[in-house]
Amino acid sequence: xxxxxxxxxxxxxxxxxxxxxxxxxxxxxxxxxxxxxxxxxxxxxxxxxxxxxxxxxxxxxxxxxxxxxxxxxxxxxxxxxxxxxxxxxxxxxxxxxxxxxxxxxxxxxxxxxxxxxxxxxxxxxxxxxxxxxxxx
Numbered sequence: 001x002x003x004x005x006x007x008x009x010x011x012x013x014x015x016x017x018x019x020x021x022x023x024x025x026x027x028x029x030x031x032x033x034x035x036x037x038x039x040x041x042x043x044x045x046x047x048x049x050x051x052x053x054x055x056x057x058x059x060x061x062x063x064x065x066x067x068x069x070x071x072x073x074x075x076x077x078x079x080x081x082x083x084x085x086x087x088x089x090x091x092x093x094x095x096x097x098x099x100x101x102x103x104x105x106x107x108x109x110x111x112x113x114x115x116x117x118x119x120x121x122x123x124x125x126x127x128x129x130x131x132x133x134x135x136x
Contacts, residue, residue, distance in 0.1 A: 054088040055131070057098055081124065086135040093131040100124035 006012075060082035083098045099111040108114045114123055128136075 051089045051091060051093070055093060055096075056086045056088070058084050059100055060084050083126065084135065085128065085131055087131045087133050090133060092133065094129070096128040096131050098126050098128060 062081045081100060083100070085096070085098065087093055097111060099114050101108055101110060101114055103109070108117070111125065114125060117123065
């Protein structure tokens with residue numbers, strides 16, 4: 001019997017040690033889960049970037065109307081430019097957005113910049129539901 005009536009001091013020390021050990025283990029498990037989740041996110045991003053490096057696109061020759069403008073002696077531009085796509089990866093690409101952007105100058109340099117143009121302007125942009133391996 002103890003003076004306090006709550007058990008012996010060694011029992012209290014053992015109980016505190018058990019609770020402390022359990023708390024430390026739970027903190028360690030939580031930290032390990034966070035590290036694993038962060039590593040999985042980095043690996044998923046790395047896989048997507050690796051596949052993106054295997055995708056290429058370039059503008060083809062503009063399409064012209066087969067009729068001629070006899071006064072000017074040249075073909076009439078229809079306003080369509082084909083985009084050639086190649087997927088060198090083994091997996092298909094889904095929900096692809098292809099756009100013609102400028103490399104230099106004051107115009108848009110990204111698809112995001114192109115989409116920020118005011119509505120009503122012609123936008124050289126298209127979507128592809130699935131891009132299988134190979135050239136298209």
